[in-house]
């Protein structure tokens with residue numbers, strides 16, 4: 001098998017695409033022949049070394065948190081999947097940029113047949129993040145107003161659709177070129193953050209999903225209704241600012257969860273959820289990470305393991 005190998009923390013440079021022995025699935029694991037690997041901001045955050053204090057890695061390592069592909073072998077005691085099954089999942093914090101991976105079955109679900117494996121490879125991390133933000137942390141309800149910052153990216157594209165499915169009114173921030181895209185996904189109002197300070201254009205909301213952080217997060221308190229919630233997987237909201245406006249702030253890290261992923265797969269199967277992907281060859285993972293670092297990907301960037 002082949003995998004992208006990174007020898008040192010830093011910028012996306014000096015990646016090696018090298019031949020390695022195939023991994024062997026252990027108890028409760030399967031071997032997956034990878035069709036595609038999703039690219040996520042966490043990949044360059046891990047690479048930068050910023051997370052090494054709490055996620056120590058043995059170097060060299062293979063980046064990548066999610067894949068889609070075909071089950072090629074079963075480890076001991078696996079009953080959930082058979083050889084030949086098409087699966088996808090948020091497999092771990094690293095390891096996905098490879099032509100073969102081993103993954104625990106409790107991190108996988110059957111791939112919806114309506115999605116190609118390449119499209120599916122971009123789904124797990126962003127869809128689970130959006131799902132957990134909206135349903136576990138913000139307890140979204142029909143009729144609520146939700147402001148989503150960074151709405152045109154991977155997590156945002158899922159969150160706009162999931163909030164719409166939950167019966168909420170969605171307000172999104174994005175640059176002008178992404179407004180039609182977001183309206184089609186279900187946003188009722190889209191604000192060009194380059195031209196209009198969102199706090200001058202938004203009626204009070206029940207929830208802010210902050211996918212940008214920094215000043216965007218700080219300015220969001222002013223648009224929250226008392227009792228509202230600001231959820232951010234980017235950075236912890238300030239408790240004093242939350243208290244000052246009678247709101248709650250929540251920060252979280254996404255968990256892999258096969259039951260939630262099965263539910264998400266069902267929403268793709270019925271066509272209620274969709275994903276836009278841009279595809280690059282796995283061998284060009286370095287360029288893909290640089291593109292992700294620019295922070296203007298619409299939908300999702302995925303790596304084709306056959307190229």
Ligand SMILES: NC(=O)c1ccc[n+]([C@@H]2O[C@H](COP(=O)([O-])OP(=O)(O)OC[C@H]3O[C@@H](n4cnc5c(N)ncnc54)[C@H](OP(=O)(O)O)[C@@H]3O)[C@@H](O)[C@H]2O)c1
Pocket residue numbers: 040041042045125126129149150151152153154155156173174175176178193211212216233234252253254292295296297298299
């Ligand atoms: N803690 C966790 O477990 C966890 C899990 C998942 C994600 N995250 C974090 O959540 C963030 C979003 O992830 P992602 O995968 O959705 O990222 P992404 O796909 O790279 O997001 C790119 C999008 O951000 C938009 N954007 C950039 N600057 C913006 C601004 N100032 N205002 C509004 N939109 C802006 C861009 O839209 P335009 O081109 O229109 O500007 C682009 O579509 C990242 O920081 C990621 O690390 C954390």
